[in-house]
Amino acid sequence: MALSRRDFLKLCGGSAAALGLSQTFVPEIAHALEKAAAGQPPVIWLAGSACTGCSVSLLNTVHPDIKDVLLKIISLRYHQTVMAASGDLALEAIERTYRDAPGKYLLLVEGAIATGADGLYNTLGEKNGKPITMLDWTRKLAGKAAAAVSVGTCAAFGGIPAASPNPTGAKPVSAIFSEAKIKTPLINVPGCPPHPDWMVGTLAHVLLYGVPKVDALGRPVLFFGETIHDNCPYRGYFDEGKFAKKWGDEGCRFELGCKGPETHADCWKRQWNNGVNWCVRNAVCTGCVEPTYPAPQYEPIG
Numbered sequence: 248m249a250l251s252r253r254d255f256l257k258l259c260g261g262s263a264a265a266l267g268l269s270q271t272f273v274p275e276i277a278h279a280l281e282k283a284a285a286g287q288p289p290v291i292w293l294a295g296s297a298c299t300g301c302s303v304s305l306l307n308t309v310h311p312d313i314k315d316v317l318l319k320i321i322s323l324r325y326h327q328t329v330m331a332a333s334g335d336l337a338l339e340a341i342e343r344t345y346r347d348a349p350g351k352y353l354l355l356v357e358g359a360i361a362t363g364a365d366g367l368y369n370t371l372g373e374k375n376g377k378p379i380t381m382l383d384w385t386r387k388l389a390g391k392a393a394a395a396v397s398v399g400t401c402a403a404f405g406g407i408p409a410a411s412p413n414p415t416g417a418k419p420v421s422a423i424f425s426e427a428k429i430k431t432p433l434i435n436v437p438g439c440p441p442h443p444d445w446m447v448g449t450l451a452h453v454l455l456y457g458v459p460k461v462d463a464l465g466r467p468v469l470f471f472g473e474t475i476h477d478n479c480p481y482r483g484y485f486d487e488g489k490f491a492k493k494w495g496d497e498g499c500r501f502e503l504g505c506k507g508p509e510t511h512a513d514c515w516k517r518q519w520n521n522g523v524n525w526c527v528r529n530a531v532c533t534g535c536v537e538p539t540y541p542a543p544q545y546e547p548i549g
């Protein structure tokens with residue numbers, strides 16, 4: 248039986264009853280995806296100014312596992328670190344998808360886009376002796392994509408590559424879209440890196456039900472709708488005014504630099520590494536899903 252959108256949202260949202268403590272995706276979602284994606288939508292994954300952490304995080308997806316995502320759910324036509332092809336063969340895969348599947352492929356962009364020096368800080372390869380820049384190809388490929396996703400905070404908001412003094416002129420994907428007047432729907436899935444569930448969940452929503460509901464910053468409300476602080480297990484300490492003064496102290500981590508009060512994400516219930524741990528239990532929330540990231544990590548919000 249097909250998974251209704253309502254059930255999907257419930258499963259993704261991870262009500263404690265549905266998911267228990269691990270808060271990873273459940274097999275139902277994997278099955279629904281496999282069925283829905285019988286046509287295997289082509290996906291082009293471009294990477295610009297990034298650390299590849301987003302790709303590595305995606306490899307940690309549990310349900311569905313990465314093998315199923317890549318082999319059964321999507322048809323990944325181009326991903327420079329995962330694909331076997333290189334050189335002309337790899338670039339041809341992009342050209343072919345652009346030519347043969349207009350309006351059908353999904354464009355995923357990891358990393359900010361360098362705009363300085365005509366985009367030469369981010370090149371994908373060359374054609375007829377001329378460099379192919381991320382800047383040009385993002386503009387070109389975005390125009391004919393069914394939808395686009397900015398994967399990670401660098402792509403969504405600029406992140407670390409766009410931090411001052413930003414010598415490469417790194418910009419978020421949304422800036423390239425608005426400058427080039429590209430109307431393709433663009434979803435932001437921030438996080439440095441994003442949780443695998445946020446990436447697979449967003450992709451799943453696009454494939455099964457279309458573009459998900461997003462907040463004012465283009466993030467799916469399903470994952471980024473509430474603050475860390477409003478749901479934090481240390482919130483009782485905050486309300487009582489009991490603050491940790493040094494690492495290891497009992498209490499709320501606000502004075503150690505926690506950005507939870509200004510950060511919208513569901514790490515408090517989803518947790519990381521298949522539900523093993525999360526930032527605030529170890530240290531502080533650095534606000535990695537917000538446009539203000541990277542802010543000084545261990546300085547309290549002023």
Ligand code: FSX
Pocket residue numbers: 296297298299300301302357358359398399400401402406407438439440441
């Ligand atoms: Fe950025 Fe992706 Fe931070 Fe890295 O590649 S979101 S630097 S963890 O992971 O783009």
Ligand code: SF4
Pocket residue numbers: 475476477479480481482483485499500501505506507508527532
């Ligand atoms: Fe808020 Fe951070 Fe304190 Fe949790 S640890 S209550 S998120 S300030």
Ligand code: SF4
Pocket residue numbers: 438439475510511512514525526527531532533534535536
């Ligand atoms: Fe990012 Fe904060 Fe979640 Fe850690 S707890 S992953 S810093 S949003």
